[in-house]
Amino acid sequence: MKKPLLFLAVILFLLSACKKEKDQYLDAVTELEQSEYRGQELSDKRITEIKSAIKSYQEEVDKKVKANEQLGIYYKMLAVRYMDGRMYELAYKSLKEAIEIYPENPILFYLSGVSTARVAKSRIEAAPRQEWLDRSEAFYIRALELDPIYIQALYGLAVLLVFELNRPPAAEPxxxxxxAREKQNTDAMFLLANVYYRSGRLEEALEVYGNIIETTKIKERARQAAENKKKIEEELHGGN
Structure with a gap:
């Protein structure tokens, strides 16, 4: 007796879900129609026509959406594979296609920032190189607009600003x-110390290197920070 009841419950659930989806379509299309007719109430006849159209096209619409979802996955996979093979311009082209399908995915914009920065390194002439670097910066910024605490994008943009665009102070924020989120992020601390050093803020650079020495558990990183700290102290005090 339990199995027929369970089967009936499943059928009712599926029918309910299907009805809910159709109601959502109806609400959305009705709202669009009302907007088109400047807020006028739709007639019963027009609502019946809309329901009929939804019934006719819902399956086709769902298939098309599903197909584009699969296409988006294809472009994501292709981009990652190209990046693994260091084919960065091809990766960028695939990422552009993926962004057309998923325009609010911060990871796609982050990967576009990475790939375009790598493409810039292959450009010999200054103008094309700068164009690719500017494009990379824009992609990183868009990734952070979509996800303000995206650590990889924050770090990637900082690296770009310091080493490629020669704007170290802009990397500080x-x-x-x-x-602020990862107080012992050693990579960020080293880069921040570098920013301070390049900006002539030697005392602040010393403080950051001191923090690295105190907090890192990796001996090589502590040694590197100590060496950098010593060099700055010699610059400040003339080796005395």
Whole structure:
């Protein structure tokens, strides 16, 4: 007796879900129609026509959406594979296609920032190289607009600003955002110390290197921080 009841419950659930989906279509299309007719109430006849159209096209619409979802997955996989093979321009082209399907996915914009920065390194002439670097910066910024605490995007943009765009001070706020969430992020700390050093803020660079020495559990990183700290102290005090 239990099995027929369970089967009936499943059927009722599926029918309920199907009805709910159709109601959502009806609400959305009705709202669009009312907008088109400047808020006028739709007639019963027009609502019946809309319901009939939904019944006719719902399956086709669902198939098309599903097909585009699969296409988006294909472009994501292709981009990752290209990046693994260091084929960055091809990766960028695949990411562009994926973004057309998923325009609010921060990971796609982050990967686009990475790939375009790598493409820039292959450009010999200054103008094309700068164009690719500017594009990379824009992708990183968009990734952070979509996800303001995306650590990889924050760090990637900071690296780009320091080493490729030669704008170290602009990287500081992004690195501080990382350290506000991950206080012992050694990579961010090293880069922040570098930013301070390049900006002539030697005392602040010393403080950051001191923090690395105190907090890191990796001996090599502590040694590297100590060496950098010593060099700055020699610059400040003339080796005395």
């Amino acid at each position: 992004y690195l501080l955002r990382i350290l």
